[in-house]
Amino acid sequence: MRKGFIVQLCFPILFVLSSELYLKMEHGSITDQRSSTFSLLDEDHTLANSVRFTLNQDPRVEFCGYSIPHPSENRVNIRVQTTGDPAKDVLKDALQNLMVTCQHVRGTFDKAVADYKARPPMEMDADGQN
């Protein structure tokens, strides 16, 4: 399903990434680092939507979106346009943010489960009404 507006114009640089080390530059000029389209293999909406969300939260990003060119193929194109910084760095920062978010989620969740298990069973009814 299409999400975001990926426009494949001549000038953006196309990076193709997959689980094997496979970096391919496709079109055009290398001068404009602010906008790029990243093409990832073996990915789908799971990662792409989360990355899009984290990218949007970054004030340096002017535009970001992703699309899946064809549903039969496992490929995602993520487009990033920034207000000045190179798009690769912004994407990397967003991914780092996402990782930290996940770690925080994991930590909070583990603590909540431990709290729940440590709680004496009598208190369960009170919390069930939440």
Added chain:
Amino acid sequence: MRKLRRSGKIGEFVSIFVNEKQRCVYVASDGGRVCRPLVIADRGISRVKEHHMKELMDGVRTFDDFLREGLIEYLDVNEENNALISLYEGEADTDTTHIEIEPFTILGVCAGLIPYPHHNQSPRNTYQLSRMDTLLYLLVYPQRPLLTTKSIELVGFDKLGAGQNATVAVMSYSGYDIEDAIVMNKSSLDRGFGRCIVLKKYSVVTEPYDRIVKPQMISSKSGYVVDSKMQILDADGIAAPGEIIRSHDLFVNKHSPKIIRDQAKPGELRETPTPVTYKGPEGETTVVDRVVLSTDVNNRLCIKFLVRHVRRPELGDKFSSRHGQKGVCGTIVQQEDFPFSERGICPDLIMNPHGYPSRMTIGKMIELLGGKAGVSSGRFHYGSAFGEPSGHADRVEAISETLVKHGFSYSGKDFIYSGITGYPLQAYIFMGPIYYQKLKHMVLDKMHARARGPRVTLTRQPTEGRSRDGGLRLGEMERDCLIAYGASMLIYERLMLSSDPYQVQVCRTCGLLGYYNYKLKTAVCSMCKNGDNVSTMKLPYACKLLFQELQSMNVVPRLKLTEA
């Protein structure tokens, strides 16, 4: 005369029909007319009383007693024109002559399988009945419909089951559901939804003096192996049941004697192998299910194989609900991409809502509501034809009340989250169980391609039919369309160059076909006995065949040639 019939003096299937316009009385007693039993009513009061029904339930009376005592009679088509029949006892007035025993008997057995047919546009019901004939061989996991009708229970269809109750969401999704296509859930298919078993029979008749030979071991690099074609043969040379059979595998390793008129030279094989090979789709796991050895009429050994193939639904397989809404599987989507409801349910099938407005199959919507209520409350709901007043069909209001009681919306529309973005969808989606049937037309049986292949001997044109690896016909009407476009070169290519081009030598003087003499390397005309005026041209072979057939009938088709 009708009194005579009602008292049993004349046969009960005799019909007496009064035609006012023609002022005559038709009495018909031939066989083959369709008759329906109806309760006789005297000025609107039914002759069948309470005590009759009680006696029927106790077993004292039978249906034939009712017939003989003049309470019920059979009416055929003509006599029904003279009768005023009321559907229910409550609606009868003084003019009524007959009362229906039960309104759903108006429709036959096949139509009785459709729930709420009285809410559908009538052609849709007719299409559904034709769909019933194209039903499938064997479903692996058949289910009985959630929304039954009285007819289904009477017939016993619920014990057989020809489809499955699929959770259907009526929404537009992915764009692959256009023109009645259906989007299916890959995880549902993994778990066995829509799987069917197709059984085919192959038989081999052995002529006398044929021998079935044990497969020979041939030595190869890794030791003694059997020839790859003979992998599945048992020690007796016949395929073993339970073996997976592939294309080009042999069923029977049979040898037939060569017809030798003279004495055979010593050392020469007296028999040729005439194996029976299996031709099937590549890459599919077909299994030999059963092998039967028997004899036919002429006491020849006859071996029959039952080959079984378990088919999983794929792109192109045809499905239909019970309301004439057929559709082909458009795409198969992962379960996590599918929308899910607040209770965590995600549909098995997504149907396009564009299939409803022009088709007007309201019965399908009511079936969804009834099925949803049935699943929540735990009892089967009924949808017999014209059954609302008598209780054989559940009213929509009652169904809605059940839905509300279980926390659903009265309209059957749920709040659904998108599986792709995670946000809720911006409309409430109509979702619930509908009984879906898998139809016989599966893409594996139909897929066919030909680039170049066998030709018919007579006309040298490509063969016809998928089994003969044939081509597709560009018929007369298609030819007319091409003519309308003025695409002459396209017609030339399609109808001659791709079909049966043939080079002929035509004599300019006599207009008849000549031949090409390879020794002299020139073309010669048989009539004129020389090769001076012969030119070559390309004709369809069928055309040349036509000329020669006409010639054989003493009609002379002469060709007049001009420069191209």
Added chain:
Amino acid sequence: MKKVSFMDMPDVPKGQLPEHLELQRTRVFCGSDAPTHSEGIQYSGAYASMGIDNSLRLDSFCKKFRVEVIQLTEDEIEFDMIGIDASLANAFRRILIAEVPTMAIEKVLMVNNTSVIADEVLAHRLGLIPLDVDPRSFEYFSGNDSPNERNTIVFKLDVSCKKGARITVKSDQLKWLPNGSELEMTTPNPSAKPKSYTLFTCSQASLPEFSDKPIGPKHQDIIISKLGPGQAIELEVHAIKGIGKTHAKWSPVATAWYRMLPEVVLLKEIEGKQAEELVQKCPVNVFQEIEDIGKGKKKAVVANPRACTLCRECIRGEGWEELVAVRRVKDHFIFRIESTGALPPEDLFTEAVKILEDKCDRLISELS
């Protein structure tokens, strides 16, 4: 809705959206005909014209984020996640369904099957049986490897029905073979040593994870097949590790889903007969009648909004939509995970988050 300009109200604190916009940003309005404002406004500059920064800083996220476990049993967990966006919640849900690995039966070696169930159907049913084994102690089996004790589990099923009554073959008759396959491959060379289908170097029972807890199916009473007198099934199965994306049998959850926290608000005071009607309407008892001691009239209050199933009965009918507002909170998710038994549900969620982290990690390493 009053439209206030940010400039006109000097007492509105800076950095805060006007009330109605804040409501639109954080709540889904469930109207009687359609839900509105369901999409999240993620763009950092969405409210830039008003001078408000919509971006989510990592530190503010970490401060606001909360998890509360409501219910935890051996197979199910229900917990609340507050302060997270739907994209992330959906990513976790998708990974839970499709990308957390499990062990499931993949290869079936048939020796004898004279039952009425076809070979392929029997194999299909065996594949769907959930196994009670932690997949983290196993490795993936790729095409080049040979099956060994690190990537395969071998089971055997050997049942036959004597003359007499019919018997039902249940999943407890799947016996674990810790020493590997007992069947021999037919070799072309009759003099060579027979090769087994698996190469186990040591018995799996000797491994520490399985020494006290033998591997078997999670539920012992799953019906595999039924046999009549004289019929028998003899087969051997190999189970390997996989993910739900390839086939649903490898999905570790029966299902995993979330819903947003319902919020039901009474826009006006509802008293007397109307209050009674409202309380009656709701099938899950969201509303309750309370005696208002001061005025002496009965008043309806929202007692249990969490139970709301969005049947929309309370807003069905004339005029009710102005009285009752049914909404959903966009950043409060009630997650439910129902595990099939291989991993306990809290471990499943942790694994899912780890998988998302791994994906990001891989992408980061590719980028640099």
